[in-house]
Amino acid sequence: MTATPVKVYGPPLSTAVSRVLACLLEKQVQYELINVNMAKGEHKSPDYLKIQPFGQVPAFQDDHITLFESRAICRYISEKYASQGNIKLYGINPLEKASIEQWIEAESQSFNPPSGTLVFQLAFAPRMNIKQDEGLIKQSKEKLAKVLDVYDSRLGESRYLAGDDFTLADLSHLPNTHYLVNGTDVKELFMSRDNVGRWWEEISGRESWKKVVEMQSSSFPKS
Ligand SMILES: N[C@@H](CCC(=O)N[C@@H](CS)C(=O)NCC(=O)O)C(=O)O
Numbered sequence: 001m002t003a004t005p006v007k008v009y010g011p012p013l014s015t016a017v018s019r020v021l022a023c024l025l026e027k028q029v030q031y032e033l034i035n036v037n038m039a040k041g042e043h044k045s046p047d048y049l050k051i052q053p054f055g056q057v058p059a060f061q062d063d064h065i066t067l068f069e070s071r072a073i074c075r076y077i078s079e080k081y082a083s084q085g086n087i088k089l090y091g092i093n094p095l096e097k098a099s100i101e102q103w104i105e106a107e108s109q110s111f112n113p114p115s116g117t118l119v120f121q122l123a124f125a126p127r128m129n130i131k132q133d134e135g136l137i138k139q140s141k142e143k144l145a146k147v148l149d150v151y152d153s154r155l156g157e158s159r160y161l162a163g164d165d166f167t168l169a170d171l172s173h174l175p176n177t178h179y180l181v182n183g184t185d186v187k188e189l190f191m192s193r194d195n196v197g198r199w200w201e202e203i204s205g206r207e208s209w210k211k212v213v214e215m216q217s218s219s220f221p222k223s
Pocket residue numbers: 014015016017043055056057058068069070071
């Protein structure tokens with residue numbers, strides 16, 4: 001455990017915040033979660049913009065350093081606390097790290113665009129009384145299906161995306177997939193692919209992620 005807790009700013013319901021929380025829990029790093037009331041626009045306030053200039057969550061502080069971008073924060077946590085918690089999370093040699101990076105990039109560049117759109121359209125828009133865009137939903141489902149074909153093939157060769165161990169590559173997929181598999185018809189895109197379905201059951205059952213989901217459930221605004 002670290003002496004001074006690191007600080008994470010933002011609500012656990014945010015996919016990007018939950019990525020960072022899952023990483024901190026895997027690495028057993030003590031943290032303080034600081035609420036940012038997005039409904040009240042606190043993420044656009046002048047003080048908050050000093051630590052996250054794009055006005056988004058999460059922001060992250062460790063002693064004197066401040067970071068934003070959830071995947072960069074996860075890389076930092078994994079490197080700084082390399083010898084504690086899950087020591088395989090970011091690999092232990094150049095090839096492992098490159099393989100993990102390859103799949104983090106795939107997540108960010110190929111998986112996140114269609115899956116993030118679907119999370120917003122199917123999980124958040126109805127709760128926010130925002131009209132859904134049926135054309136965009138259809139297009140995103142088609143794009144995501146193609147990405148998941150690649151994943152299914154990869155996961156037929158190895159237990160996890162980057163090899164035999166659960167790593168940041170897998171962890172990065174937890175937030176969007178969680179929303180899509182729990183409560184939307186996109187679940188079928190994941191579960192109809194045997195290897196993707198097996199992988200999802202395995203990664204979503206990790207204690208770290210179950211704790212994040214608990215935090216999300218208890219912070220969900222009551223209607
Ligand atoms: N690439 C960023 C994305 C951050 C992001 O989009 N955060 C969303 C919540 S999940 C947000 O702050 N949205 C409010 C806004 O953009 O104004 C990361 O991974 O940290």
